[in-house]
Amino acid sequence: xxxxxxxxxxxxxxxxxxxxxxxxxxxxxxxxxxxxxxxxxxxxxxxxxxxxxxxxxxxxxxxxxxxxxxxxxxxxxxxxxxxxxxxxxxxxxxxxxxxxxxxxxxxxxxxxxxxxxxxxxxxxxxxxxxxxxxxxxxxxxxxxxxxxxxxxxxxxxxxxxxxxxxxxxxxxxxxxxxxxxxxxxxxxxxxxxxxxxxxxxxxxxxxxxxxxxxxxxxxxxxxxxxxxxxxxxxxxxxxxxxxxxxxxxxxxxxxxxxxxxxxxxxxxxxxxxxxxxxxxxxxxxxxxxxxxxxxxxxxxxxxxxxxxxxxxxxxxxxxxxxxxxxxxxxxxxxxxxxx
Numbered sequence: 001x002x003x004x005x006x007x008x009x010x011x012x013x014x015x016x017x018x019x020x021x022x023x024x025x026x027x028x029x030x031x032x033x034x035x036x037x038x039x040x041x042x043x044x045x046x047x048x049x050x051x052x053x054x055x056x057x058x059x060x061x062x063x064x065x066x067x068x069x070x071x072x073x074x075x076x077x078x079x080x081x082x083x084x085x086x087x088x089x090x091x092x093x094x095x096x097x098x099x100x101x102x103x104x105x106x107x108x109x110x111x112x113x114x115x116x117x118x119x120x121x122x123x124x125x126x127x128x129x130x131x132x133x134x135x136x137x138x139x140x141x142x143x144x145x146x147x148x149x150x151x152x153x154x155x156x157x158x159x160x161x162x163x164x165x166x167x168x169x170x171x172x173x174x175x176x177x178x179x180x181x182x183x184x185x186x187x188x189x190x191x192x193x194x195x196x197x198x199x200x201x202x203x204x205x206x207x208x209x210x211x212x213x214x215x216x217x218x219x220x221x222x223x224x225x226x227x228x229x230x231x232x233x234x235x236x237x238x239x240x241x242x243x244x245x246x247x248x249x250x251x252x253x254x255x256x257x258x259x260x261x262x263x264x265x266x267x268x269x270x271x272x273x274x275x276x277x278x279x280x281x282x283x284x285x286x287x288x289x290x291x292x293x294x295x296x297x298x299x300x301x302x303x304x305x306x307x308x309x310x311x312x313x314x315x316x317x318x319x320x321x322x323x324x325x326x327x328x329x330x331x332x333x334x335x336x337x338x339x
Contacts, residue, residue, distance in 0.1 A: 014072040023077040031139040032174040033080035042107025048085040049105025057102030067207045067262045074208030075215040079172045084135035088113045095151040095189025112140035127180040137176035152185030170318035199276035201323045206258040209283035216294045216312045254286040277329040284320040291316040
């Protein structure tokens, strides 16, 4: 997608702010991210509400603008509730409840969306079940629980709610398991959200993945021009040139897949579900391949804790499993093509 002048300004503003907050330092924060940075991004740029109407505290843009911000978020591997906030605010908007949106858009409230797992609610709104891969659960004020036919709000510290931090490969993204045992929820909207949420999650994650892949490629390209062996930069060796060319082609194809899926989702294209699955598969596989080349071409330097190469590799393999492994989405695509 060719970025407009306004889109480039948004990209540069987000990139400029994130550049001053290295991911490695944010990991050590008690919440797992820099709360001050999140406040600045929400107050100065409005990243949490880019795709939310102005009447509800947002910027009145679309998910394409959120895509730009998410790509920059992935580029820096920045810890924080960006991806989770996009999912939570869009779920609220689609469910028809706007009460929580202004505080989330302003960065004053963190909402964690629980939608993957076996979740249910009885006629009185008491919630039960287990949700996994819940982002931002430890820092959240509010949990949004999506069952098969409704969305519920429940306080994260309410009786019957248990938040269990998960062991993660990627330390820049904290996940948790949520256990609900009769927790009292407020029904905020109806409708079958789960298929739509899956598509949105895959597309939004793909934005982070293309950002991470682009940065991993850039850092690797820079390094091979500087690293000298046998009297010349290793980037002059034909075998590395071929591998970099292949990585570049992967990056271009992956970027196209991600943006095509995002445009289809915004346009409510009937092919959006298929394109979202394709983006998840392409972006997961390409980020893994490019991050692996980053480690290989950096050599021993890449496996030191002080270098970021291992962070990109961890992110690549963790993202591949988030919202369903590529194989699961390939199975869905195959089933669609065969019907």
